[in-house]
Amino acid sequence: MAACSFRRSIASQLSKVLDLPPENLIKSISAVPVSKKRHVADFQLSIASVTEDSSSNCLAQDLPLQAQKLAERLKCDAVVSEISAGPGTVNFTINRELLAKTVLQQVLKDGSEYGVKSELFSTVPRQKAVIEFSSPNIAKKFHVGHLRSTIVGNFIANLKVALGHEVTRINYLGDWGMQFGLLGVGFQHFGNKEKLKSSPLQHLFEVYVQINKASEDENTKELAKDFFRKLEEHDEQTLSLWKQFRDLSIEEYIRIYKRLGVHFDEYSGESFYQEKSQEVLKMLEDKGLLQKTTKGTGIVDLSEKKDLSSFSTVMRSDGTSLYITRQVNLAAAIDRMNKHSWDTMIYVTDKSQSSHFQHLFQILKLMGYDWAERCQHVSFGLVQGMKTRRGEVIFLEDVLNEVRSRMLQNMASAKTTKEIEDPMETAEKVGLAALIIQDFRGLLSSDYQFSWDRALQSRGDTGVFLQYTHARLHSLEQMHGNKQLTDVNVACLQEPDAISVLQHLLRYDEVLYRSSQDLQPKHIVSYLLTL
Numbered sequence: 001m002a003a004c005s006f007r008r009s010i011a012s013q014l015s016k017v018l019d020l021p022p023e024n025l026i027k028s029i030s031a032v033p034v035s036k037k038r039h040v041a042d043f044q045l046s047i048a049s050v051t052e053d054s055s056s057n058c059l060a061q062d063l064p065l066q067a068q069k070l071a072e073r074l075k076c077d078a079v080v081s082e083i084s085a086g087p088g089t090v091n092f093t094i095n096r097e098l099l100a101k102t103v104l105q106q107v108l109k110d111g112s113e114y115g116v117k118s119e120l121f122s123t124v125p126r127q128k129a130v131i132e133f134s135s136p137n138i139a140k141k142f143h144v145g146h147l148r149s150t151i152v153g154n155f156i157a158n159l160k161v162a163l164g165h166e167v168t169r170i171n172y173l174g175d176w177g178m179q180f181g182l183l184g185v186g187f188q189h190f191g192n193k194e195k196l197k198s199s200p201l202q203h204l205f206e207v208y209v210q211i212n213k214a215s216e217d218e219n220t221k222e223l224a225k226d227f228f229r230k231l232e233e234h235d236e237q238t239l240s241l242w243k244q245f246r247d248l249s250i251e252e253y254i255r256i257y258k259r260l261g262v263h264f265d266e267y268s269g270e271s272f273y274q275e276k277s278q279e280v281l282k283m284l285e286d287k288g289l290l291q292k293t294t295k296g297t298g299i300v301d302l303s304e305k306k307d308l309s310s311f312s313t314v315m316r317s318d319g320t321s322l323y324i325t326r327q328v329n330l331a332a333a334i335d336r337m338n339k340h341s342w343d344t345m346i347y348v349t350d351k352s353q354s355s356h357f358q359h360l361f362q363i364l365k366l367m368g369y370d371w372a373e374r375c376q377h378v379s380f381g382l383v384q385g386m387k388t389r390r391g392e393v394i395f396l397e398d399v400l401n402e403v404r405s406r407m408l409q410n411m412a413s414a415k416t417t418k419e420i421e422d423p424m425e426t427a428e429k430v431g432l433a434a435l436i437i438q439d440f441r442g443l444l445s446s447d448y449q450f451s452w453d454r455a456l457q458s459r460g461d462t463g464v465f466l467q468y469t470h471a472r473l474h475s476l477e478q479m480h481g482n483k484q485l486t487d488v489n490v491a492c493l494q495e496p497d498a499i500s501v502l503q504h505l506l507r508y509d510e511v512l513y514r515s516s517q518d519l520q521p522k523h524i525v526s527y528l529l530t531l
């Protein structure tokens with residue numbers, strides 16, 4: 001990585017002056033963000049982070065003075081052409097021709113792996129990661145939260161794969177529980193085998209809405225309980241209908257996820273862990289962690305003083321179906337550890353589920369599973385106001401179709417649109433980029449107000465503009481040939497605009513590293529928009 005060789009060169013000079021090993025200094029030297037308004041140096045050393053490392057008595061002095069003193073002790077060389085002191089930093093400017101030559105050579109050599117081979121990642125061990133995301137409920141709405149979970153989880157998985165980690169993508173479906181008793185009864189009344197085959201998600205949703213209207217009726221309630229009891233007892237006919245609901249839904253999901261550029265290695269679900277969740281209850285009981293309230297509810301005390309100031313419910317009092325989400329999630333986590341022996345497991349859901357996951361990880365720890373420390377909940381905020389022309393979002397496909405039709409309309413009215421072979425596909429791809437960039441621009445935890453007009457603008461910081469720039473760069477390559485250049489005259493790349501682009505390319509590995517540490521896509525998105 002170009003930046004690595006420069007960082008190393010600066011670190012080796014600093015190490016002689018400061019009498020610290022160069023490895024300790026590399027992390028304190030970072031590329032300076034590009035500024036359109038003024039000329040900036042290429043790298044800076046933060047004085048504060050160096051004084052933390054050294055035990056010397058220079059903490060008492062103020063940082064600008066220390067920076068000044070250190071800058072005076074350093075000399076320019078073949079790599080560094082200018083050294084100056086800032087408020088608490090020492091700034092280094094790289095020899096301009098060397099900067100252009102090194103960055104361009106590195107970009108040509110690494111191609112699409114540019115940045116990911118940086119030595120910033122050399123201390124990060126290659127890991128096995130399990131990522132659970134998307135996770136819709138069969139026969140219910142695929143709401144905007146599921147959409148966010150899908151694109152955020154996919155981003156994290158892609159980033160980890162790019163950095164050489166081994167990733168298992170799991171879609172954990174809501175495919176069990178009392179609602180399947182209702183759905184089964186509903187299907188016996190209103191179901192249609194043909195519609196189930198041709199559009200399962202829509203048909204099951206319609207059936208569920210219809211039967212829900214009658215769900216207060218005592219007779220319907222009894223029939224639903226009966227259907228679900230048969231499911232739990234593995235009655236062949238009931239199970240085969242349920243299996244059809246599940247398999248056909250997954251088939252359709254696979255097709256729709258493909259439009260989003262998303263795939264899963266495993267379609268798991270709550271149904272997998274029914275027996276295992278009973279085992280978990282027994283384990284909790286054996287370890288003396290399961291307590292019964294006077295009402296008969298099963299709880300686990302999570303408080304430090306063991307005074308029940310914080311507890312988690314793991315079992316219902318009615319004893320009919322002991323099914324409860326947390327209990328099943330415990331079983332799933334333990335099972336995945338046995339199956340995948342992962343190094344890190346990440347759950348991607350909205351922030352309303354934060355305390356659920358906190359409790360889950362605490363219970364696992366109490367059960368003696370130290371790996372609970374390596375579980376992580378990546379939470380995100382709520383999106384308000386995403387509607388299609390037909391009304392609120394019910395199916396993922398609604399969103400994709402809306403993106404496509406709005407983008408087609410924009411393309412038809414834009415003067416710059418060329419004749420293209422497949423306008424539908426282009427509209428969908430560009431529109432999706434717009435949707436994703438709008439979602440990734442802020443911190444994941446922020447709520448935001450969704451706007452189609454803002455997301456699909458062709459100018460400004462939008463996904464449409466990114467795609468447009470990307471397309472223009474490709475057409476430049478096609479017009480001028482893109483054969484590999486070995487011999488570049490870098491003296492031609494000395495004007496400020498060219499230097500800004502080179503400086504910005506220099507920072508890419510740091511931006512990747514930052515996103516890999518906090519799993520926030522906004523660092524990469526704002527980097528691309530600046531580029």
